[in-house]
Amino acid sequence: MSPATAPRGRPRSAERRVAVLRAASSLFQEVGAAQTSIDAIAARARVAKQTVYRWWPSKAAVLAECAVEGYLTLPSFHAPATGDPRADLTAWLEESYDALETPRFLELFRALNEASGSDPVIAAQLDRVFARQLRQAIRGMLDAAFDAGALRPGIDLDVVTQLLIAHVSAAVTQRADRGDIPALVAVLLHGIGAGPRSRGAPMDTEEPR
Template sequence: MSTKVAPDPSRRSETARRSILAAALELVGEVGYAKLSIEGIAQAAGVGKQTIYRWWPSKGSLLFDAFLTLAGEGEAAALPDTGDLAADLKLVLRATVDELKDPRFDHAMRAMHIEIVNDPALAADYAKRLDDPMRELKKARLLAARSAGQLAEDVDLDVAVDLLFGPVLNRWLQRADLLTHEYVDQVVDTALRGLAPR
């Protein structure tokens, strides 16, 4: 006589969570952030609205989790260090261009930037879980370059990160059609000329 195994509620919860995150990403690409609704996400995921509200306080926080899942939260690694700072930065920024031009990332990221401006709690969560850890990884790579004599000793690493990565985000937000590998190569070359030892 076979015995029935009780269903695992944690597995069911994880399946529902993944369905919700996938539905949010798909819908924001189809209808845009303004028309994205918890009701629509719940219907697409086959769950009740209360299930979503139990895990996320707003559609902005839900979309942020969906984006992190797509991007691979917890998989952030140190920037490459081959000894050639320019080549390493170009590699990272070219990959960033490819990611930002991927429609799955583009729609979610644009929606998140809109929501972060209006939602202080989401802005704090974004800083804590994504922006601050990534900034520390970038600064660590630049610190190694400064220690190797590739950057001036008095370079402020926070400013250097902004000089290298800020133009890419700005161009994506305002002129995405002009965001290319060639552009980021020029950003790196121009910034490093100013940051080099004098």
């Protein structure tokens, strides 16, 4: 349909593009995003600095593309979906905490977060890929629980997902105490409000046997 105006001039070299992304990824993971300069990326990619600047407006943009294109070794965003929300949530939270305790990942998370903050376009780009993955994982977990009859109907699962992501994200900056996980799961499962069932009966953080 649309002839799309045949591209003129020498086409962009796909080879150099991946060279840059590869070089950048390795540097980001070796010395950290903050310590990586555009010069260093270009040098390692054996590419002229101008070629980097031609295609990416900033280091943050390179970082984002690296992340989106899967050049960074990031923890996988899967979540168990056994149908038991307490167990699944606990497992997912612990795994997430683990990832954040890996300094390499923590630094990448921070850098990606900062990149998001610096440019809404990058934020959207990263959100489109990562948050979506995360959301799907968590959603799968919650759906399984729902199917098992373990969730109350009518819940806005997106909100729950947001809450979980936020909690883990916050752990990047603030200290995260894994001892709090059971209490957190309990709050998520039962809420904080007094209901007919719970009033007067101190809730235990352990599953009632």
